[in-house]
Amino acid sequence: MTGYEEYLSGEPVVITVALTGGVHGKEANPNLPETPAEVAAAAADAEAAGASVAHLHARQPNGERSFSAERFQELTEAVRETTDLVIQHSTGGTGAPLEARRQPLRTDPAPEMASLDMGPLNRYRHLTSENPRAMVDALYDEMDDRGIKPELEAFNDGHVNEIHGLLERRDLAPPYHTTLVFGGGTLTPARPRNLLNAVRNLPDGATFNTLGFGPHQLPFATLGTILGGHVRVGLEDNVYSERGELAESNAQLVERVAGVARTLGREPATPDEARDLLAL
Amino acid sequence: MSCPHLDYRDGDHAATERAYCTVLEEFAEPMRADICNDRFELSHAAHCEFYREAEGLDAGEADP
Numbered sequence: 001m002t003g004y005e006e007y008l009s010g011e012p013v014v015i016t017v018a019l020t021g022g023v024h025g026k027e028a029n030p031n032l033p034e035t036p037a038e039v040a041a042a043a044a045d046a047e048a049a050g051a052s053v054a055h056l057h058a059r060q061p062n063g064e065r066s067f068s069a070e071r072f073q074e075l076t077e078a079v080r081e082t083t084d085l086v087i088q089h090s091t092g093g094t095g096a097p098l099e100a101r102r103q104p105l106r107t108d109p110a111p112e113m114a115s116l117d118m119g120p121l122n123r124y125r126h127l128t129s130e131n132p133r134a135m136v137d138a139l140y141d142e143m144d145d146r147g148i149k150p151e152l153e154a155f156n157d158g159h160v161n162e163i164h165g166l167l168e169r170r171d172l173a174p175p176y177h178t179t180l181v182f183g184g185g186t187l188t189p190a191r192p193r194n195l196l197n198a199v200r201n202l203p204d205g206a207t208f209n210t211l212g213f214g215p216h217q218l219p220f221a222t223l224g225t226i227l228g229g230h231v232r233v234g235l236e237d238n239v240y241s242e243r244g245e246l247a248e249s250n251a252q253l254v255e256r257v258a259g260v261a262r263t264l265g266r267e268p269a270t271p272d273e274a275r276d277l278l279a280l
Numbered sequence: 281m282s283c284p285h286l287d288y289r290d291g292d293h294a295a296t297e298r299a300y301c302t303v304l305e306e307f308a309e310p311m312r313a314d315i316c317n318d319r320f321e322l323s324h325a326a327h328c329e330f331y332r333e334a335e336g337l338d339a340g341e342a343d344p
Contacts, residue, residue, distance in 0.1 A: 027307040030293040062288075062296040064310045095314060095322040125329035127315070127322075 003199070006228030012269035013261040014230035014277055016053040016151075016179075016209060017046040019250050021236025022090065025063040029239035029246045034063045040078035045251035046234075047083045050258030050268035054085040055115065055151075055232065057092075058104070067093055067100040073107045084271045086280065088113035088151060091139050094121070094129035098138055105142050112280050113177075114143055116150040118159035118166070122186045133165070140170055149280055151209075152178040156188045160201045167203055174205035177278055179232060182220050183213030190216040195223050207278065214238050221257040225264050230277075233257050283324035283331055286316040303330045 019042050020033050033042040043054050056079065058071035066072075076087055089104035089111040105114055116139055121129040143150050150172070154160050163178060180198045182190040188198060190212055202208060209232045210224030211217075217238040221231040233253045241247040241256075258268045269277060288297040291307055299313035300306070308316060315322045324331045332338045 023311045024309040025298075026293045027291070027298065027309060034294075059310065062298060063294060064299070064313045093320075094311060095327070096320045100320060123311075124327065126332070127327045 003228045004226075007226055007264070007266065010265050010267075011228065012273050012277065013225055013266045014053060014209075014269045014274045015051045015254055015257060015261075016055050016088065016230070016232040016234075017043070017051040017250050017254050018055040018232055018234035018236035019043060019046065020057055020059065021234075022057040022059070022065045022092065023236075024239070025059070029235060031247065031249055032235045032239065033250070034059050035061070036075045036078035039075060040082045042250045043079045043085055044082040045249060046254045047085050047271070049251040049254040050261075051250075051254045052086060052269045052271045052274035053088050053113070054079055054083065055088045055090060055234070055236070056111075057090045057236070065093070065096075067096055067103045069103040069106040072104045076107050076111065086113060086271055086274050086278070087111045088115065090115045092117050092129070092153075094123055094127065098135050101135070101139060102142055105139070105146055105148060110146040110148050112275075113149045113151050113278075114139075115153055115179075116140060116143070117153050117155070118162040119155065120186065121155050133162070136162070136166060137169060140166065140172075144170070149173070149177065149278065152176060153181060154178055154198070155181045155186055157194075157198060157201065160198060163206075164203055173279065175207040175277075175279060176203060176205055177207050177209070178202060179209040179211050180224075181211045181213070182216050187213065190220065192219075192223055195220065195227070199227055199229070211237060214240070215243070217253070218256065218260075222260050222264075225257075225261050225266060231257050231261075281318060283316045283318075283328065285331060285334060286313075286324075301330060303334045
């Protein structure tokens with residue numbers, strides 16, 4: 001179980017960089033990488049700044065979402081050529097059917113990790129990303145068949161219950177790497193006490209990322225580091241470096257939390273250290 | 281069928297034509313472009329509040 005003891009022991013921090021995402025694009029920040037070449041270059045810079053895991057979404061040439069295995073293949077090959085980062089493909093996809101969401105798992109080689117959304121998330125006024133349990137189980141089963149470690153994304157405390165439920169339904173290998181998400185809407189309200197509760201509610205054998213959207217990215221990364229957790233940052237989750245100022249790059253956001261971790265006595269994990277910590 | 285308020289235009293922020301919402305008069309984020317284009321299980325008539333407002337579909341009624 002990740003916890004304050006890991007902080008005191010100086011365990012390295014696994015920094016996941018969410019480089020591009022699939023919701024917003026260059027209209028939100030022109031510095032956001034979209035093409036495989038842009039993402040690969042940004043990944044290399046992020047690795048140099050302290051990242052050890054690359055969370056990837058594929059896009060079409062015009063920046064719109066793509067779930068195709070071919071687009072993910074092109075993307076993952078580009079990132080593998082420029083970095084040693086742990087490769088984590090997203091299986092998220094509001095409004096996309098299960099068959100589309102399986103495609104990111106079908107690259108050759110398979111990604112080392114893939115995200116697994118643990119439940120519903122409201123978007124806009126009329127739309128919900130549903131993520132029913134049957135879909136969660138089906139995506140997990142394909143990950144298990146292909147030797148891919150799931151990254152269990154909990155958008156709110158109810159999804160922590162869903163993690164416990166998945167562990168009852170399926171035989172996951174520890175550590176159970178979770179991402180605790182904080183922000184507005186369906187997400188857990190971004191208050192420090194809620195992070196403490198969420199960590200306390202995780203199953204034994206779990207490790208956790210903290211993911212704070214927008215202005216919560218830096219404070220929740222800091223809190224997570226102190227609590228012995230790991231962190232996720234990047235332009236997918238936050239396009240600003242400070243209030244009203246667009247971030248220059250993913251590397252800028254990684255460098256900032258790497259500096260916080262070092263100040264707090266924890267070094268950013270190398271990709272191989274991340275593989276050891278996450279039992280990949 | 282795509283949204284009648286969808287256009288693809290050049291912008292200063294990207295090298296390719298991007299989805300543009302003529303109701304909002306701004307470029308649409310990529311995930312919204314899937315709604316504009318009725319891709320996957322998405323529908324502009326059901327899921328886009330800007331289309332529905334422009335067409336008077338949300339005036340005083342509950343969500344679909």
